[in-house]
Amino acid sequence: MSTTKSVEGRSAETSALITVGRGARRARRPRRSSTRFVLAPLVFIAAAVVLFALFFLWPGALGLWYSFTDYSGVGTPEFIGAENYIDLAQDPVFYTVLGRTLLYTVLSVPLHYVAALGIAMLLTSTFAKGKSVARIIFFLPWLISPIVAGVIWKWLFGENFGLVNYLIEMLGGNGLQWETNPNLALVLILIVSTWGGTAFNMLLFIAAIRNIPQSYLEAAQLDGANGWQRFYRIVLPLLRPTSFMVILLTTIGAMKEFAMVQALNGGGPGTSNMFIVQYIYRTGFERADVGYASAASMVLMVILIIIAIIQLRFDKRNDLA
Template sequence: MSTTKTVDGRSAETSALITVGRRTRRVRRPRRRSSTRFVLAPLTFIAVAVVLFCLFFLWPGALGLWYSFTDYSGVGTPEFIGGENYADLIQDPVFYSVLGRTFLYTLLSVPLHYIAALGIAMLLTSTLAKGKSTARIIFFLPWLISPIVAGVIWKWLFGENFGLVNYLIELIGGQGLRWETDPTLALVLILIVSTWGGTAFNMLLFIAAIRNVPQSYLEAAQIDGASPWQRFRHITLPLLRPTSFMVILLTTIGSMKEFAMVQALNGGGPGTTNMFIVQYIYRTGFERADVGYASAASMVLMVILIIIALIQMRFDKRNDLA
């Protein structure tokens, strides 16, 4: 049987095999390089995130934990004193008062944030609403303002002797309210300002979640004669459960850590009646130069926040299983 020869003396079959082998080698090399590139790129981004997390979160947290067992005052060398700071903290009535006021503020703030954000989101996603683009910008503007600046602005608006609100009340024949010297009114003012400033972000979360609700469900319920309230209660609201959980969790943590706005608004006054836990830590650490004691209070706050987050996650998981 004869074999066809090529110009260089090789058979056609041999030449074809050599050509295929060369092509195979040429194809495999780029695959190895691309696979290596696809592995290195995510690792690089993850490494940057890990370094930043360790530098700005893990290391300060570990340092604060160490300071909580020392008598560090901000200068000099800290001396280890064991659990004395925690023992003094347990016996400090001011700490319990501040912690109770913080819990009260959180219990009042979370529902207000949730209702305001959800209500505005429902209005801005309604097909009957007009000027929604302008309304979104107006409602989102407070989120762009610094909490300190917001506190100063509202302080001028609600000042007892020079505030615009009391001026308008007196202009119509009423008597100006004691926004600064009445503890209850001061707390109400804090709730108003915090709701005004914190609604925008939660509103965006709800708008995105509402747009993902299948319209076929709502149309089928409308055909069956369900009212708008029934459609919202039995269809929209249950489908918003994951977003609601996130909003409640973030608002709870943010309320427990409220500081800048309150500090600029009334400084936790009158006196210390509206001083929250973070303000207590700030005054103890920087004004009294007792960094060790303030670090112990910070560790207690961290444990409380972790417990709250775990309880909420457990509750949400139980609802999902149900």
């Protein structure tokens, strides 16, 4: 009997040990999988941090250093302190270029916003037909390089060889001075930038409009609200986050406009439509004054940061209200 009891006790202990061992192995498996799930995001985050440091932080730090030197693109830069910033503060051309850039931004942002929102409302309307084809047509300009777009529109609006002036003269009118009149040249820049930049903002608005619950609009319609009232009272307030994003991105893009203007009219006539990035380009590469151009770039970066902070504060106040 004692022998039988001892055998049964050993078998019970053995089975208990086996159970504990299995439980320990089961407990270890999630640790391996959890480690795997932790390492994968860290690898992706590390890659993003490396790219951010390589293509943003390092060039930014290098530009900041150059802004305090007399670097010309070759040789060893010599530290000159804040002399570039002092010269920049006394440069009337810089203020003229900055004012023209701000004017272009003030005119461009509302045009981009209205065009993108209007097209998005049309393409999400239940009464519209051929929406798939229309989306492709409206999205094509965003796929074209800004330089190519500038060249195409330059051919269309050339004073002596452009298609638009040719059609105007065929109808008995006089061709417009798209290249020699500063104001008409600015109007042309606004047209081309709106044509090329509307597509991306349109997609943002389309996605936001589709996320609006249809029950809100149906309830408003049952209460007697017309189309304009439903848009102004329901759709537009619900599009506020997307509107803020569109305005912020469009503002920053307008302040940094370069390639399209360079290909369209080179900032002309003369320097009347030269924007701040063109001014930086000409100063740094054509005049070989990289230090001075770097100082102008730092000033532009500060202006963009201030604009972004103001818009963020304004959006936050609206959310709290």
